[in-house]
Amino acid sequence: MTSPNTPDIRTGPDNDTVLTVLRLAQRAPSVHNTQPWHWTFDGIRLHLHTDPDRMLPATDPHGRQQVISCGAVLHHARTAFAAHGWHTDTTRMPDPHRPNYLAAIEFRPWPNPPAGVATRAEMIARRRTDRLPLLPPQGWNGLLHSLRKLASPHETTLDVLDKSTRARLAGLSAQAAAARKHDDMYQMELHWWAGHSGVPEGVPRSALVSDAEFARVDVGRVFPSAPHSVRRAELTDQAEVVALGSTGESVPHWLHTGEALSAILLECTTAGLATCAVTHVTELAAGRRAIADLLPHHAVPQAVIRIGTAPSDEPELPPTPRRPLADVLTIRRP
Numbered sequence: 001m002t003s004p005n006t007p008d009i010r011t012g013p014d015n016d017t018v019l020t021v022l023r024l025a026q027r028a029p030s031v032h033n034t035q036p037w038h039w040t041f042d043g044i045r046l047h048l049h050t051d052p053d054r055m056l057p058a059t060d061p062h063g064r065q066q067v068i069s070c071g072a073v074l075h076h077a078r079t080a081f082a083a084h085g086w087h088t089d090t091t092r093m094p095d096p097h098r099p100n101y102l103a104a105i106e107f108r109p110w111p112n113p114p115a116g117v118a119t120r121a122e123m124i125a126r127r128r129t130d131r132l133p134l135l136p137p138q139g140w141n142g143l144l145h146s147l148r149k150l151a152s153p154h155e156t157t158l159d160v161l162d163k164s165t166r167a168r169l170a171g172l173s174a175q176a177a178a179a180r181k182h183d184d185m186y187q188m189e190l191h192w193w194a195g196h197s198g199v200p201e202g203v204p205r206s207a208l209v210s211d212a213e214f215a216r217v218d219v220g221r222v223f224p225s226a227p228h229s230v231r232r233a234e235l236t237d238q239a240e241v242v243a244l245g246s247t248g249e250s251v252p253h254w255l256h257t258g259e260a261l262s263a264i265l266l267e268c269t270t271a272g273l274a275t276c277a278v279t280h281v282t283e284l285a286a287g288r289r290a291i292a293d294l295l296p297h298h299a300v301p302q303a304v305i306r307i308g309t310a311p312s313d314e315p316e317l318p319p320t321p322r323r324p325l326a327d328v329l330t331i332r333r334p
């Protein structure tokens with residue numbers, strides 16, 4: 001007989017726990033908030049697949065960012081299971097013949113997960129993408145060491161693109177935006193996914209910035225602009241910019257990058273910092289080559305992240321919407 005709070009060693013988490021955890025994991029960041037994942041729970045194991053209907057053929061033709069997004073939801077789910085007392089043994093790419101089948105998770109009771117897990121799980125609901133200009137990140141030097149340590153188990157490097165490379169990076173950001181400006185398919189996708197309200201996906205108007213605000217951020221994707229406003233009027237962006245890199249270019253590399261991205265974003269949120277993933281610069285081959293040249297080890301750049309401090313006197317940014325769990329989870333009988 002187990003108490004209500006003691007995980008059942010025979011069966012793994014019950015359906016209610018799976019629902020609670022995956023509802024929280026839905027808060028994971030994803031490219032254009034596409035939420036391109038699908039979970040199946042068979043009563044014992046949990047399986048993660050990409051959702052092929054949520055590809056962005058013009059923006060992300062190889063599915064790199066789709067898989068990175070799935071890596072982020074995988075790490076969010078594992079963090080939340082740990083906070084509920086479940087260790088997750090994860091097999092990545094369990095069937096090499098099915099590249100959409102990203103992970104299979106088995107469970108073991110984990111009554112005492114490491115310190116910090118509960119806090120990181122709490123941060124899942126607090127994290128937001130902040131596209132406004134930011135102050136420098138407080139406590140940066142100490143934090144940087146932790147961020148690198150969180151990335152390394154995922155075979156992902158984290159390099160700071162320091163002040164000396166900032167002008168070059170801003171130039172690459174502008175070049176990538178210019179290359180996309182007259183790409184009709186890219187623009188169609190962007191306007192399909194961004195700027196709408198009242199739908200459970202995409203980047204809502206409330207998460208976008210006005211032209212006047214965007215003018216003070218030198219490294220950022222051009223989204224449809226929000227109506228005129230001048231939030232953080234005194235600020236020009238002083239965020240640190242880091243690049244996540246892999247040792248190669250494949251689905252497992254992208255999955256690990258997403259897991260590292262999630263770990264980094266949650267750690268930054270725990271430290272009271274604001275973050276914004278920026279990937280238009282790593283979408284096109286020319287941009288990836290140019291960013292690789294800025295990195296010390298010539299890692300394959302996968303994503304760039306702005307990390308800074310939001311002014312403390314502001315209300316929290318509103319959360320972006322998510323699809324209902326029923327749309328992303330199938331529960332099968334064992």
Ligand SMILES: Cc1cc2nc3c(=O)[nH]c(=O)nc-3n(C[C@H](O)[C@H](O)[C@H](O)COP(=O)(O)O)c2cc1C
Binds near residue numbers: 028033069129220221
């Ligand atoms: C792989 C990936 C790529 C992303 N690229 C960008 C980007 O280029 N610019 C940006 O402003 N946000 C980017 N984001 C952030 C998403 O737009 C954001 O996670 C999504 O809209 C949900 O909002 P939230 O993070 O506030 O929950 C990216 C996120 C992921 C996971």
